[in-house]
Amino acid sequence: MVSKLRQDIAAKSESDGGTLGGLRMTKQRKLVYDVLMDERDHPTATEVYIRSKQRMSSISLATVYNCLETLSAAGLVKQVNVGRDASRYCPNLAEHAHFICAKCEQVFDIGLKSDKKVESVWALPIGARIDHLEVAMKGVCANCNGAGEELGGKG
Amino acid sequence: MVSKLRQDIAAKSESDGGTLGGLRMTKQRKLVYDVLMDERDHPTATEVYIRSKQRMSSISLATVYNCLETLSAAGLVKQVNVGRDASRYCPNLAEHAHFICAKCEQVFDIGLKSDKKVESVWALPIGARIDHLEVAMKGVCANCNGAGEELGGKG
DNA sequence: TTGAGATCAAGAATTATTCTAAATAAAATG
DNA sequence: CATTTTATTTAGAATAATTCTTGATCTCAA
Known part of the structure; x- marks a missing residue:
């Protein structure tokens, strides 16, 4: 069922909008998700922000945090905490x-x-x-x- | 060997000073350790500070952080992290x-x-x-x- | 097209923690 | 015991990650 979800997201990523399990797949959310999928090296929020900005210069750090939070809550990504380091x-x-x-x-x-x-x-x-x-x-x-x-x- | 260490600390806690495995058992360190032993409910640094202050009103938050760090490094207490919450x-x-x-x-x-x-x-x-x-x-x-x-x- | 609600952007605010510098205390030396 | 050295404590400033706030913008549905 997880992989089914994956496919759905990939599909959404092609198009411009739509929803996914009640989650609106906005440009920013898709971008953040794509950034995570493209380089699966466990970036911090700031690193995701830097990479996202290269593809959408208008995106803000707050939005990256929002998207990561939303995607986590929806179960599409996992927040990883090791000790007190940045998530x-x-x-x-x-x-x-x-x-x-x-x-x-x-x-x-x-x-x-x-x-x-x-x-x-x-x-x-x-x-x-x-x-x-x-x-x-x-x-x-x-x-x-x-x-x-x-x-x-x-x- | 852990329990041996425990006994040693308990002994030190009685007296006023001394060292323990290279760790100087100062008043503040003993106090912080005692606070942790007295109520084993996983307090945060701030909670440890509040409890410590009741027994030694001069103690500072920075010192509590120092002591917790020192005791952790010495292996006498464990720092517990759950998600992004305070340690x-x-x-x-x-x-x-x-x-x-x-x-x-x-x-x-x-x-x-x-x-x-x-x-x-x-x-x-x-x-x-x-x-x-x-x-x-x-x-x-x-x-x-x-x-x-x-x-x-x-x- | 319009109105409602969701999302975004920018920057301020918050929180836990660490750092800094001066004061104090303890240990070592003579 | 007096002096020197070293470690520790204190108070407050600084930092870093994250959250919050507010107004602007977007999207959906009617």
Whole structure:
């Protein structure tokens, strides 16, 4: 059902307007969404703003925030939080965790092992309703780890 | 080894000063730590500040931030982040996740099921080093769920 | 075309947090 | 014990991300 939604959005992206699941697909919203899809590197709101401005110079930062918020609320993108850093945004709707490298600051999507479920390891509180689960990891990526460590790089 | 550390801190808390694993246990640091131990409800820095001020009226917010940062770095407390909310602090050193209720805003510690490991469900990137893993859940707690829903409360 | 409601833009406001600089306290040295 | 050194605390300024406000603009439906 997620991929069905994807197709619908792609279709909308072709045209000029229309709605999507009650969400009006305005030029700005489409643009922001396209920016996220084009380079799936978990940009921050400011980075999305910079990229969006290259294609629509009139767009404002506030609008980018609005769009990201709207798209998140509609379930079309995910807001990614790692520690206290600025939020990042991600159009990968599959269940996944995030790993950020403390050196190069790249963010990686971490998928579930097949047949595994996140909730399976936690002693969840009985009677509670879990609406949202976020898993964030910080460390050093394979590339930065080992390689370059002795060069005394930035981190 | 964690509980050994605990005892040491408790001991220090009795006396006036001393060091602990290279960490100088100043009045302020002890106070902040005691505040966290006395009411283990995951207070924010501001809440810790308010409680600390009741016992040492001269303490400043900056110092509370300093102490929380120092204690976190020393591994004596954990900084808890859920979404974009203000950080909360927790002296529970066991591996656990956090669940925050969107209605009453209470934070619950969620333990691992016995014999389970967090990493077991994730397809971790080969060659990367994971230093830190944080699991945050949001939803409605057992108490707020079911009870009170029809009363049209705040959230 | 017109009116209502949604969305956008610009900039002000807010909030949590960090930084800075001076004052104080504690530890080390003689 | 007096002095020097170093770490910590304090108060307030600064920062950064995000949200809010207001007026303008757009879109939809009649």
